[in-house]
Amino acid sequence: MKTVTKKINTSAIIAVLVFSGLIATLTETILNVALSPLMEEMRVTPGTIQWIITAYMIVVAIFVPITAFLMQTFRTKQLFLSAMTILLVGNIAAVFSGTFELLLISRILQAAGTGIIIPLMMTTVLTVAPPEKRGAVMGLCGAALTLGPALGPTIAGIVLQSYSWHVLFVILIVLIVLSMISGAAFLVNVSNVTKPKMDILSIVLSTIGFGGFIYGISSISGTGDMKVIATIFIIGLLCLILFCRRQLSLKEPMLNIRVFKYPVFTIGTVLVMLSMMAIFTMAVMLPMFLQGALGANPFVAAMTLLPATLISAAATPFAGKALDRFGPKVLLPVGFAVILVPLFILSRANVDTSIMTIIILFIIVDIGIALTMSPSQTTALTPLPKKEYPHGVAILNTLQQLSAAIGAALFIGIMSASQLKALTAQAPAPVANAAGFSDAVLVLSGFVLAGIVLSLCLAFFLKKRSLSKDTLTVDAEIFEK
Template sequence: METKKSITNLNVKSIIAVLVFSGFISTFNETILNVALSSLMVEMNVTAGKIQWIITAYMIVVAVLVPVTAFLIQTFKTKKLFLVAMTILLVGTICAACSGSFVMLLISRILQAAGTGMIIPIMMNTVLAVTSPQNRGSVMGLCSAAITLGPAAGPTVAGIVLQSFTWHALFYILIPIIIVAVILGSIYLNIETQLAKPKIDFISIILSTIGFGGFIYGISGISEQGKNLKIVALIFIIGLISLILFVKRQLSLKEPMLDIRTFKYRAFSIGTLLVMISMMTVFTMAVMLPMFLQGALKKSTFIAAMVLLPATLISGFITPIGGKIYDKLGGKTLLPVGFAIILVPLFILSRSNVHTSVISIIILFIIVEIGIGVTLSPSQTTALSSLPKECYPHGIAIMNTLQQLAAAIGSSLFIGIMSASQLKALSNQATAQVASATGFSTATLALSGFVLIGFCLSIALRENINKAKI
């Protein structure tokens, strides 16, 4: 918890700018290689199953590190923790730039993921601590913009860079940018904190690592062809059992690594579900739309990336505005309206076919991203504002961990639905293009159902907002 004296002497704007900038860099790394996987398979002579580990391993490590960082935030000073996280990210980026083999690149990505898994909780926890409740929505909007704009911009920027350079250039470009973030952090993150220094529980760390790692690996393996489903199922079950044991242990400890009791605050629980649905939507569409554009409309990889660009840019602009609207109106009206804005164009997209125009897809996806922009940040702010200040590290860690789970579940579940529907259409003598469109339509309709649930939950949250006066 920050002391009153330390907060009043802080250059809050500089701190927020450094943290949001660093958060964007770290999440940008998450998807930067997505469009290069096919060429990496050929260059490194590996199978599709192996190359998927470049993405899967990143997601697993981030999910594992986020809850551990809740403990670290209460044990080490913000500046020291930030510099360690960014240094790990820098070392991983340098190693990735110099990688000549699959194993080296995989290790480099794991290092990058470790830095990312620490940076996001540090950013959100520090921002909440130094920001007044009246401005919290606006600032959380900036944090949300970094978290969503980074992964969304990764494939687009990479698509542009790869037109002229090899994939190594993606990391060489990032090296000086990360160095600048490290220098700025060392200058501006002079924050005095009172550290609780909870007792470390190694059993919790082991259970958390196996649990979240196994669960995400299992979920990610659902939609990947060529995997041994028995092994995937076994790892998933081990992960699930470990998570159950982890939860039971946290409830029995005096000083839990991750305080599960945070879920007793109903507004936090519902708000976290809304965040998960928003993240699931944006990550799933970012994967499925390019597949639809290339498979059903026969557009190039570059065109597919460019179709996502307008919505990505508008999302980065709208998300902070959504936070400012939240500061003025609160979440009571904003959240249901935001989910309605997502639901309508998403349902229209679910009616897409091989004759759908690219322009209509661009416009509809822009509207979806506008809806995400006015729901994600207010959902986060509503959820976290319902917690006592001492619960912030745990609430942030829980929320960010579940965001990673939502991204993994979303991309795997809906791509699985898309593939199954596509195969069914092919068995009914449909052409490859028509089958691709049918798969996209079915998966998008299923996603619309989840967004409808989010809309209903946002209305249910109104009662809690009224009672708590959030």
């Protein structure tokens, strides 16, 4: 294959990919506040409509590890346009969905596109970014990954005041088309296409494994048949174990889990999971507290979360620059401490807590997330050889989905159990809701405290030089004509 050295527009590539990542993650939560009207319109139960969310998470978790293989098989632009086309088709199908079954199929297509776009964005940006700006540009990726899911319910709440939920997908279609036009104009191939052999058994094991595991975890706090849920979970777990063993035995694994031999990657991955667990759980529990304990309506609840979302998105790129300047040994412990303090205060919230107090505390929590999420990702990927970036990114994004599912199931379960205990003691419903929220946030604070300890331990494994001085080069020969 003939290759040439070619000057590329790095800024344009990063802008296109970050914008696309924002659209993909926005799709993830765009229907969260529309579940109640969807139940009435499609005449389904809460347990059924929840599959609109659960199925999306499962499919994303399935496609993220497969993307590591896809990035070594297809050119960057080719894979990008294919993923965005899948996302586009999913949104078009959603616009015309009149039944639950068709809407579910459209969500599965959207999730498949998202599962490819997210790791493709991170891997490509990490590859083309200059070493001294790596933290800052990864911060932009982090902003997209946090801003998209957080903005979804807010945008939906505004649109649904006057329009049908179908309009949400019309808006996304316009954004996707703009992204595809920009990608066609500016993207170039930056992947090292090695055409690895496809291992069908690995794909089957990962699909059943990640799908079953996510389904089991996300269904813990539900009302389904626990024997069936436990069986699916155990099958998923066994398939994951077999998947990992097979990857270790293959010369060209679909997902190279040997990257866990790097202590910095392993600890950084756990820190990413803790950050994701904190922000995803709070984004779910806070609206429940605002509506159940403080009596706010869904629109007010969405607006209460918006300031923190916007400030976090603005702070994430600055956190990347701070990582370049101060390094993870300083930034990560400080970031987790910033999360811990407001969470501990929120763990004492009650029916008399003002909405303004919630807004301020959640802003501080989100600033802490900005200081930890993307910097932890960048730190984790730093020790990996460049050829392992797709695998490292795929693992990080897959485990983010797992941590979100685990966090939601665990802490909402704690919240529900504590709330039931208070109701049994004859406490009023708002007081019981506040008690459940308080207990769940207190336990979450313990997880964040573990993040502080781990980030301090990370210092023992990091090299003395700062991240900004680590070598990360891009071979000009990989940019194909």
